[in-house]
Amino acid sequence: MSILETSGVRTASVVRIENVSKTYGSGSNALLALDRVSLDVQQGEFVCLLGASGCGKSTLLSLVAGLDKISSGTLDTGGRKVALMFQEAALFPWLSVIGNVELPLRMQGVGKAERRQRALELLEVVRLEGFGDKRPHELSGGMRQRVALARALAQDADILLMDEPFGALDAMTRDILHDELERIWREQNLTVLFVTHNVREAVRLGDRVILLSSRPGRVIEDFAIKHPRPRRIDSPEVSGQAAEITDRLRAEVARHAN
Ligand SMILES: Nc1ncnc2c1ncn2[C@@H]1O[C@H](COP(=O)(O)OP(=O)(O)OP(=O)(O)O)[C@@H](O)[C@H]1O
DSSP states (O other): OEEEEETTEEEEEEEEEEEEEEEESOGGGOEEEEEEEEEEEETTOEEEEEESTTSSHHHHHHHHTTSSOOSEEEEEOTTOOEEEEOSSOOOOTTSOHHHHHHHHHHHTTOOHHHHHHHHHHHHHHTTOTTOTTSOGGGSOHHHHHHHHHHHHHTTTOSEEEEESTTTTSOHHHHHHHHHHHHHHHHHTTOEEEEEOSOHHHHHHHOSEEEEEOSSSBOEEEEEEOOSOSSOOTTSHHHHHHHHHHHHHHHHHHHHHHO
16 A cells, blocks of 8 residues: 655555546547546545536546546556446346345345345445335435445445536435435545536535646646535535635636637
8 A cells, every 4th residue: 555645644545646648539539638637545535526527527537447548647546446426326227226236246246145134234324224125216316326325335345436426416415415425435434536516515525626627637726625524515614615616617617718
């Protein structure tokens, strides 16, 4: 495990991204999506990625997940397990809720009784006890995202990669899921990389908010969010820092448009 010296405190880096660039295609069709991105994420950190549409946020997550290859630079997760969660829950409609949560366990070869037990525990973690026999279409959008979260947790990953997981939910449901995610992140000692377009959401949740430039994505600012938790998305502290970050984002979008 790599050990970094940060502000005099020795901390463990679980995701180390150094000068990573990503180009899609080649020749005259080449598109530079990420340009020499460097980012270190420490054990247990909650890091939010913000940036204009198309700046490469999802690309960065897919590289960390190992779903795609970097074009240059180095990216090291120390072989840790990662789990992904998206805006769409992408549950299998023909499986029950518990069947969906059991799926990763089945793929890991966990025996029937043990995976049922573990899936029941996870449904309790996301507060869906009693809903195991339902089908996905019988649930609300927020409940489906809870199932997706339970399924991600079933992978027993150290790093949770979340790509706008609450982007399609109404504000109240999102608020509740922020509280739940914060609780689970703490209880399970997860490291989270969270992509969002919602600046307040980023400040509500993150220890850090990383601002990427318009394409090609580069890290242009790394905001430390120090307000005590739990935070409220509509608190003056969150709103104030969100306004500061929004101004910076706006300037970046305008710079790119000129
Ligand atoms: N598989 C691919 N092949 C070619 N180009 C791609 C591919 N995936 C992404 N891109 C391009 O790379 C750029 C970055 O895309 P990406 O989806 O990572 O951005 P994003 O910041 O997540 O966008 P959004 O905020 O709109 O979700 C875009 O211009 C996109 O069209």
